[in-house]
Amino acid sequence: MFDFDAVLLARIQFAFTIAFHFLFPAFTIGLASFLAVLEGLWLWTGREVFLRLFKYWVKIFAVAFGMGVVSGIVMTYQFGTNWSVFSERTGAILGPLMAYEVLSAFFLEAGFLGVMLFGLNKVGKKLHFMATCLVAFGTFFSAFWILSVNSWMHTPAGFILTDTGVFHPDNWLEIVFNPSFPYRLLHTVTAAYLTTAFAVGAVGAWHLLKNKADPAARVMLSMAMWMAAIVAPVQIFLGDLHGLNTLEHQPAKIAAMEGHFEPMEGAPLILFGLPNEQTGEVEMEVSIPHLSAWILTHDWNGATPGLSDFAEEDRPPVAIVFWSFRIMVGLGMLMALTGLVSLYLRWRGRLYDSAWFHRLALAMGPSGFVAVIAGWITTEVGRQPYVVYNLLRTYDAASPASAGEVATSLIVFIVVYFIVFGAGTFYILRLMGKGPEDPQSEDEPAAPTRAAGPGQRPRSGEGFSS
Secondary structure, X not given: OOOOOHHHHHHHHHHHXXXXXXXXXXXXXXXXXXXXXXXXXXXXXXXXXXXXXXXHHHHHHHHHHHHHHHHHHHHHOHHHHOOHHHHHHHHHHHHHHHXXXXXXXXXXXXXXHHHHHHOOOOOOHHHHHHHHHHHHHHHHHHHHHHHHHHHHHHOOOOEEEOOOOOEEEOOHHHHHOOOOHHHHXXXXXXXXXXXXXXXXXXXXXXXXXXXXXXXXXXXXXXXXXXXXXXXXXXXXXXXXXXXXXXXXXOHHHHHXXXXXXXXXXXXXXXXXXXXXXXXXXXXXXXXEOOHHHHHHHOXXXXXXXXXXXXXXXXXXXXXXXXXXXXXHHHHHHHHHHHHHHHHHHHHHOOOOOOHHHHHHHHHOOOHHHHHHHHHHHHHHHHHOOEEEOOOEEHHHOOOOOOHHHHHHHHHHHHHHHHXXXXXXXXXXXXXXXXXXXXXXXXXXXXXXXXXXXXXXOOOOOHHHOO
């Protein structure tokens, strides 16, 4: 298949399947917490709009969660079919971590998901709220274990390497809390919250463009923009910490991200350019002097690594890492700017009347999904040519399969994924386009309301929609 070898095709297949899979947890981690907040606000304030929004978004969550589970299960089969050597050598460490994720986080999510979806009128409001919170915690706990696995592959610790190249656990605390794990966990989870926030904000903006008085759309846009305004700057700060950690443990990746072919002091921040690995330079460079050195070392004349510090066979593909990093950072800056503009419009009382801002929020709806995929590409391609950094090369971890066999399975994956997950995504978009239904007279449980005492304002929760 176009002279691709079996290992490259296996890498493409894994990248394709995990990119599909990553989109759903990136959405459901934040959406589960959003559902818990909506139900909590309904119970606290008694406002029917929060219940309407909960019932609306819980349907979308159920579909996205189901597609995430299915895509995750399919993805893991490749460890045996395409990456059997990797499984054999790292199984004693990564196998238990994956099992912990299933036995704790996934069982927690699956155990209370049914209560959250169907138990509102059956188990009582407080127990139902507890189930929603446990599902939300389960999604976070799942991310905890999966990111611990992934981080160990980048910064392996707490292991013993045998003469045959097999990794054995030596210290489980060091394995789980390996050097890059805390930074990767915080950076990824906040990215998931932002992904959900901009998806919710886009849905709210879409319905405000049709009806500026829609109370549910106002709440969606307001809550989403609060999240953007608060979390996007935090995400940028966490990204800086993660970058400093990567500089310490994976300097070749940083050199590729920055487009630095030579080590230097006072390195410029290259905004745009065309990395040329043959000539070892960035063509058509547009840069800001000294800024890269300041970001990476907090010193205007700090020393930063270059790709020439590493043997050619140990360097990651520069162009892919260089551009995916800029897509991620650029979208992160746009998210922060959108949150800042929302604060100004909120202050001026124009958040729900500004059609141009609603169009901007609608256009930013997919930004979180694109950013997390770009970040994943930066992280994983930047780790190459290793699958366990500096210890196990990707080409040494593959199964002894032929290119034809892997190509056939790749084609099947592509066809099935676009049919199945394309249909699921289309259904989610249709649900989003309809918007929350008007309140019905069905046996909806009434939330407790608190009477306002003398001189007190009712706790209406209007701060989320005004």
